[in-house]
Amino acid sequence: MNRGIAWTDWVRWLAAAGAALLGVHLALSAWSAQAAGVEVTPTQLPRAFTPLVRRDATPTPTVTPTPSATPTKTPTPTPSPGSNRSLRFYGNGVNAPGKDRVEIRIDGPARPADVGAGDFTLEFWMKAVLSENNNGHTCSAAGDNWINGHIVVDRDVYGKGDYGDYGISLASGRIAFGVHNGSSGLTLCGTTSVADGQWHHIAVQRRRSDGYLWLFVDGQLQAQADGPNGDISYRDGRSGQPKDPFLVLGAEKHDAGAAYPSYSGFMDELRISNVLRYTGNFTRPAGPFAPDANTVALYHFDEAGGTTITDSSGATGGPSNGVMQVGGNPSGPVRSTDTPW
Numbered sequence: 001m002n003r004g005i006a007w008t009d010w011v012r013w014l015a016a017a018g019a020a021l022l023g024v025h026l027a028l029s030a031w032s033a034q035a036a037g038v039e040v041t042p043t044q045l046p047r048a049f050t051p052l053v054r055r056d057a058t059p060t061p062t063v064t065p066t067p068s069a070t071p072t073k074t075p076t077p078t079p080s081p082g083s084n085r086s087l088r089f090y091g092n093g094v095n096a097p098g099k100d101r102v103e104i105r106i107d108g109p110a111r112p113a114d115v116g117a118g119d120f121t122l123e124f125w126m127k128a129v130l131s132e133n134n135n136g137h138t139c140s141a142a143g144d145n146w147i148n149g150h151i152v153v154d155r156d157v158y159g160k161g162d163y164g165d166y167g168i169s170l171a172s173g174r175i176a177f178g179v180h181n182g183s184s185g186l187t188l189c190g191t192t193s194v195a196d197g198q199w200h201h202i203a204v205q206r207r208r209s210d211g212y213l214w215l216f217v218d219g220q221l222q223a224q225a226d227g228p229n230g231d232i233s234y235r236d237g238r239s240g241q242p243k244d245p246f247l248v249l250g251a252e253k254h255d256a257g258a259a260y261p262s263y264s265g266f267m268d269e270l271r272i273s274n275v276l277r278y279t280g281n282f283t284r285p286a287g288p289f290a291p292d293a294n295t296v297a298l299y300h301f302d303e304a305g306g307t308t309i310t311d312s313s314g315a316t317g318g319p320s321n322g323v324m325q326v327g328g329n330p331s332g333p334v335r336s337t338d339t340p341w
């Protein structure tokens, strides 16, 4: 019996086992980071600031996409069935015309998501960083000012439109919500930056009787004003530019030019209601909405795959389903397991 040799072998064996365990640990860590939806922020090309140009002017010629450098891509985690998910847009905008967005048809035939003929509330969750949404445009109340921020929700119609149009953008990190009724426009500006890498709940409301507008961030009223009057829904059967009869998420719908950049960031739980949901400050929602009689469109973005964005509202005349138009570099939108709750 040689106790010295046996002890040495034991140490060697422990060292080998330790190294193997460390390898398994590192592999598991990498896997769990991906499974948790952690994504590396893609490098984005800086967007040159372009002076205000109203889309109500002559239609802008089609912009030829500019090839951009290939950023490092992070593999998209594959969500498991049944889990909560969000969408991650990459702000490709005119570099990927018609892509990196969700298109929700609101006419042909008319759909319940076409609000504006009565009161409405539109609310959603978002998470973004300023470095990806920083074209230098600062929000101001004048007219269609919102259209020069990074567009998050676009219910524009080309030109002044009939009856009108509206949308939401991110301007120097603050929310801009604007409405135009064909003859005058107004934009509300948020008072705090929401481009801080945290999830925020955004709610905008419009009262049909007098055009009054409200903007809430995380349940706090940040802006309100008496906006343009009248019906701002999409007139049934109207003909116009190809993207007019759509509600578009995550991009400027017409690809009208670099002056109208698109949103880069996450979105979850979009609800559109045909009533004014909020009469004052409120506690932001702690989970997904359940449809009720005033819910005209509800998107959980929880689909496991495919390109359909399901409207879960159950509203009469619906559903107002959307379609993911995937493309760009990085390619978006992608489904993510990064969610607000």
Ligand SMILES: [Ca+2]
Pocket (backbone or CB within 6 Å): 084, 085, 086, 268, 269, 300, 301, 302, 339
């Ligand atoms: Ca969700």
Ligand SMILES: [Ca+2]
Pocket (backbone or CB within 6 Å): 055, 056, 156, 157, 158, 159, 160, 161, 165, 180
């Ligand atoms: Ca317009």
Ligand SMILES: [Ca+2]
Pocket (backbone or CB within 6 Å): 106, 107, 110, 111, 114, 233, 234, 235, 236
């Ligand atoms: Ca309509």
